């Protein structure tokens with residue numbers, strides 16, 4: 126590879142002109158304190174020359190011109206002018222038959238779960254909740270340019286759909302994303318969604334993506350986050366049912382958590398992570414207070430928050446990305462090997478692009494397993510539940526040792542092997558029985574989301590990545606089987622029309638990684654920005670808040686097993702947290718927790 130920090134991958138300059146409109150025309154003026162040692166809650170003032178870069182509620186960028194029929198928002202057509210195949214048709218033809226789970230002997234559930242945890246740190250692209258309550262109440266053949274924007278792209282279901290056809294269902298709910306022009310008073314054309322999360326890996330999914338939210342999560346006592354103690358255990362605070370996202374609409378839900386990110390209650394895995402990281406923040410704050418009784422609540426909170434943010438960056442770059450993208454690839458500046466320290470490149474815009482959030486980083490949806498296992502302290506599987514039946518129902522997690530059992534289950538069980546398909550349950554019955562439009566197909570939604578936000582076609586992004594050009598279906602034979610190519614020919618008018626997520630999912634995984642080359646390139650581009658464009662990156666030198674070498678060295682002894690040991694009743698963990706038990710050396714929690722040594726943080730009063 127080239128030099129680690131500089132020419133690594135793909136950074137192709139600024140992308141289309143529309144990327145700068147928000148900053149030229151709509152951005153509020155922000156005054157920054159260049160000497161601040163902590164991140165702001167919303168990510169502003171990280172980049173002092175462009176203070177809103179990477180902050181929450183700024184537009185996604187585009188790597189490539191938007192793919193819209195009218196250049197502004199209408200879903201693109203095929204090159205011969207015909208409509209694109211409906212997302213469900215693509216799912217049925219190419220993917221659904223292969224949707225059974227097969228076990229991944231190398232990776233347990235944490236690989237997928239940590240990925241989603243980081244997703245919620247860096248991107249939040251919600252559908253527009255305003256307008257008609259149900260888009261499917263509008264007959265699909267009556268949809269035209271006067272239809273409310275949110276409802277212009279419901280997913281049409283074929284009459285002979287093997288799952289939905291039986292019930293005569295012909296429409297699946299889909300709401301278009303909120304955009305800068307429609308929802309945030311900034312007329313950017315082509316339409317562009319706003320990222321409501323801070324792009325930086327700063328654990329904003331735990332703390333909140335804005336200062337108002339962040340304050341509402343704090344106890345203002347000893348630097349701690351608010352918690353709810355239930356049966357003597359600490360959980361995230363409980364949320365009032367009214368107005369909450371995801372717990373509403375299910376009658377049997379009594380527990381509903383409040384989190385820095387609104388998706389906290391989506392399913393057991395993400396809820397568990399939110400709870401254990403909340404607990405861990407409080408463990409760290411308590412330890413810091415013990416060492417520094419003279420520190421104020423504010424200092425304790427900020428130091429604990431900075432520690433958790435740094436730890437998550439370490440887990441992403443040291444542990445997670447090498448498995449996702451392949452070690453030999455990440456060793457060129459995207460991991461922590463070779464003692465590379467991070468140099469700051471203020472010209473790098475640490476924003477996410479629609480190509481990433483709308484398509485490429487959804488490829489790991491193919492690692493979501495159908496069932497979650499409760500495993501007790503004797504390693505007996507006491508229950509196994511279907512993910513889709515328990516979405517938005519976090520209730521069981523507060524009972525007895527259920528949270529410990531779920532985390533133990535995620536640790537011991539083999540994950541879902543990354544195949545070009547999502548599991549059968551989320552391909553047909555996501556949010557099963559949920560009042561607000563249950564029985565969804567996540568893959569159809571992902572395909573439609575890509576079209577909604579104007580993600581360019583697969584072939585264009587592949588070329589952007591510098592991969593060998595594909596000019597015809599036949600050229601695909603270097604990467605795909607004849608059978609798949611035949612199906613693609615039946616779906617799309619030409620090879621140029623393929624959706625990015627479809628191509629990215631079908632590509633064979635790269636050596637030592639779990640995604641194909643196009644996804645690898647697009648993910649690398651973002652994780653590169655989020656490292657070299659983050660002035661507060663944990664090992665950045667020469668900044669007002671830079672960590673001392675002693676603190677850095679203590680931090681590098683930390684890992685996800687340590688977090689799990691400190692916050693659950695598990696008494697042993699695999700030394701490589703992403704490996705299923707039986708493949709990785711087990712370490713005793715009482716030994717492993719010795720790594721949680723904060724003495725470098727001791728300061729004299």
Ligand code: HEM
Nearest residue numbers: 237240241244248249250251482486487489490493570574
């Ligand atoms: C059980 C696990 C998961 C479930 C049930 C789930 C479900 C969902 C749903 C319902 C959406 C919204 C789709 C839309 O309306 O456009 C979404 C978005 C997304 N998911 Fe997942 N997901 C899971 C795990 C993951 C994982 C493992 C990753 C990546 C490593 C991931 C990456 C994403 C991304 C990047 C988005 C777009 C988010 C945004 O910008 O708002 N998800 N997921």
Ligand SMILES: [Ca+2]
Nearest residue numbers: 246323325329
């Ligand atoms: Ca963030």
